[in-house]
Amino acid sequence: MEIIDRRKALGIPPLWRLAFRPFFLAGSLFALLAVPLWVAAWAGAWHGWQPAGGWLAWHRHEMLFGFAMAIVAGFLLTAVQTWTGRPSISGQRLMLLALLWLAARLGWLFGLPIALLTVLELGFMLTLAGLMGRMLRAVRQKRNYPIVAVLLLMTAADAEVMAGLFRGDDSLQRQGVLAGLWLVAALMGLIGGRVIPFFTQRGLGRQEMVKPVVWLDIALLVGTGLVAVLHAAGLALSPNPLLGLLFLAIGGGHLWRLLRWYDAGIRGVPLLWSLHLAMLWLVVACVGLALWHFGLLAASSPSLHALTVGSMGGLILAMIARVTLGHTGRPLELPAGVRWAFVLFNLGAVARVFLVPVWPLAGLWLAATCWSLALALYAWRYAPMLTRARVDGHPG
Template identity: 65%
Template sequence: MQVIDRRKAMSIPPLLRLGFRPFFLAGALFAAIAVPLWILALQGVTGWQPSGGWLAWHRHELVFGFGLAIIAGFLLTAVQTWTGLPGLSGKPLAALALLWLGARAGWLAGTPALPLLVLELIFPVVVALVMARMLFAVRQKKNYPVVAVLILLALADGLSMLGLLRGDDGLQRQGVLAGVWLIAAMLGLIGGRVIPFFTQRGVGRVEAFAPIVWLDRALLIGAPLVAILYAAGLGLTASLPVGVLFALLGIGHLVRLARWQDKRLWRVPLLWSLHLAYAWLAVACLGMAAWNFGWVASPSPATHALNVGAMGGLILAMIARVSLGHTGRPLQPPRAMIAAFILLQLGTLARVLLVEFWPVGSLHLAATCWAIAFGLFVIFYAPMLCRTRADGHPG
């Protein structure tokens, strides 16, 4: 609030005053629509094909459509606090949001691969450049890893789009899986900062949760290393060394989670939703280790533990809390969001544990839970995101 011109800020439409507003709303709405659309496509009732086909669309858009939109909204908001410089707002923010929306529409409209590649890559590159410009301007070295992960995400997106351009399903899959684990790296990086902080504040704890610096650094390096292995095509078949890497990552996340525990957090929905979602990140890593060790037949349950439980769960919990704080409201979510958090967990359990025994039903149950959870966020948070702050401040 101290780094912006109040009069100028208040003249901007509320939806465009900070990055979290358009991207949280658009990302959640896209999540609520895209998964049911995928289910309809599986049933053959959609009547058209997006670029590359429905499978290519589904696996790409969860990561680079939905996931990257929410990450952009969070980072473009947080960077103003980190640097003391004005964040992106107004027409530049609207233009960036339209770039994201254009790529989503381009995929669904069946745009040819080459123009779609250009349209798709502009968004992550611009987000990385904006973050780099602001962080480098104040030499804030502790957040440089954020820029590095964003650049790697843009490269992974480029690899997946190159696969689409060449009609190479394997190459596209390598890019998407690399993107998935780069999202995991970002979840670990941001979650490792905000979950203990939110927990301390939420339960009224006096002392902070002291980080284990070497563990934080190891986890920050480990997930991008997995992503690089996938991008190189080295993680697509089971491998003992890769299994060991995943096992170490899973154990590291569990150690972190155990150190953040406080029995009072289980009475606060904005906290237990974060902790349960972070637990799915550890489950995903350990599940991938089990597959690489040959203990389970498929990596799919672990991948969906990451995509649905960790990414979906952490995103839903984070945007529910951040939206309240940044719109000047008490940190008490609408009661419907408790149902949303529970539905997201039920959907994850269905997609990860029931699919082998109840393949079609569990898929439909998981999709329904996911869509309702994000739909509830849209219904109850859209008015907050589209209106001025409750306390009258800009932002």
Template identity: 60%
Template sequence: MQILDKRKAMETPPLLRLGFRPFFLLGSLLAALAIPLWILALQGQKVAGQPLGGWLAWHRHELVFGFAGAIIAGFLLTAVQAWTGRPGLSGKPLAVLVAIWLAARLAWWSGAPLLLIVANLAFFAGVALVMARLLWVVRQSRNYPIVAVLALLLGADLLTLLGVQQADDGWQRQGTWAAVWLVAAMMGLIGGRVIPFFTQRGLGRVAMVQPWVWLDWALLIATALLALLHATGIALQAHSWLGLAFAALTLGHGMRLVRWFDAGLPRVSLLWSLHLAYAWLVLACAGMALWHFGILSSASQALHALTIGGVGGLILAMLARVSLGHTGRPLELPRGFTLAFVLLNLGALFRVVGVSFWYQPSLWLAAIFWTCAFAQYLYCYAPMLCRARADGHPG
């Protein structure tokens, strides 16, 4: 707060005072709408309009680059202010970036593939450049890998959208699978910092579990390399040596989770939701290892364990906590919000496990639970995001 011009900051509309406000709001709205639309289209129901490349291309892209991309942008553009001691993006510059994100979403119905590519790439390029500039000014090399992951996400998005333009399903799969594992890399990078920190603060522990730097780097580099192997298409075919790589990731993330565990977790929803989301990442890595070893017949369940339970779960948990802290409110969940965490994890269970026994009903239940979880976030938190901080400070 000390690094902001309070008078100028307070003249800015609340929704544009920091990146988390518009991007958490819009990203959650997309999450709540995208899954029901996809399930309806999948079931052959008539849905207004037809996105470029068809509904499968839209579904693949928007849940990773649209939804997760918005939340990542909102978190990073807010956190970088604390990391660097310099003001984060706000006001008109933030409004421009939000407009680009919205244009990228609407471009699916424009009939103009070039607009779709330009708008989406401009968004990731904008976020990466803002982050790079702020980090470079203070020479904060610790966070340079974040910019590298953003640049790789831009490349994965380009591959995916070229696949849409050329009607090349292979390029689309390569790009979206690469992006999913790049988001997993970001999940490991950011989660590896905030989960033990939030746990220590939330439970009032004196000391935080100290990171193993060698493990942090190993997990980041290995996950980024696996993303690149998906981009080339190599990792889309089962290989036993990739099974070993995913088994190593399972072990590494599992070691982290065990080290972070505290007996007090079950009584604090803001904490067990974070740890459970990370456990889904461990499960996804294990599932990928089993598929590459030929034990599982499909990688789909592992993919959805990561995207719904891991990425979706961590996003919802981070949204719930960050939105409270950065709007000047106590870290106490709105009444009944724990239900949102329960619903999202039930949705993951139905999509990952239930579809093996009860396919159609499980798809619908997973979609309903996911939608209700993010709808509850919007109901409880949208007013906070659109209003000034409760403590009267800027931000």
């Protein structure tokens, strides 16, 4: 049976053998084009063209539910095979899932009727949650059930956005996007808390991995989930000192974890410092939002972009760079020039968070240029890996 399964697996075109391949490639290409497209629209370049809900609604939704969820899908549907010991989605089924994701992206961009767009959008989210839930349930792996819960809550947040789009209610759309954003932050904290100490220990050849503080991990998950629920309910859109304390506590918890994980050796390993720096941006976002809720900052947008660009985007780039190497049978050594992608990405985050409030247009273009160049470097170096068979001859 193993020989038959192996032959069957090797008969699938490499791009469709595991979910990380199409989703990492499509997600990175989509994001490197979408950000400059949005900045050009913000600068007034597209007068006669409006996506569903307008350009602002498109940008808010697509960078989260389009780009980030593509990477989440690729990562989880690949990792679940390792977690459960069961084959994950591949071949025609994987192709159909990727086409569903692409149809939803094109539907938003070219303004499909809202009813059809909703079916495409929520269909992708529900299918992803269902696939994960079925594979985990088959082996009763309760430890990872919270991931399915987060995916279902993400689907609910997306449904809130779609309801806002249908009603023409921008506030409702914003509530759904912010709720979804903090759910992704919860997922980042959950997955990051597992893999970053492990990657650090393995990458530096240390004998022992830093053990998790279980109550802290649970508290961060619950606290970040609470932030998502409050945003979904519209209760976190205006300054509130109590929420400031909550954000301060979440930021402090993540900072404590980073200090525990820190090892001076990471400074010479881009695959490691990029992960740690991405989580540091999450601390910056939480502290900035705490200051906004305390009335000490005039706007929340820079802090939110510390989360979206610096932390979420930075963690995505660092993770897909490492995961692609490992799952294509290559040593964990960055291709030439890719370390500059990490540098560019973080420079872009600095521009978006700190320069845009002072020089809006110049800061946005600088941030967008750094973002797109970083993702273009990834696509250039990694597309051949994602579209070709593993170098060690194994399936996957």
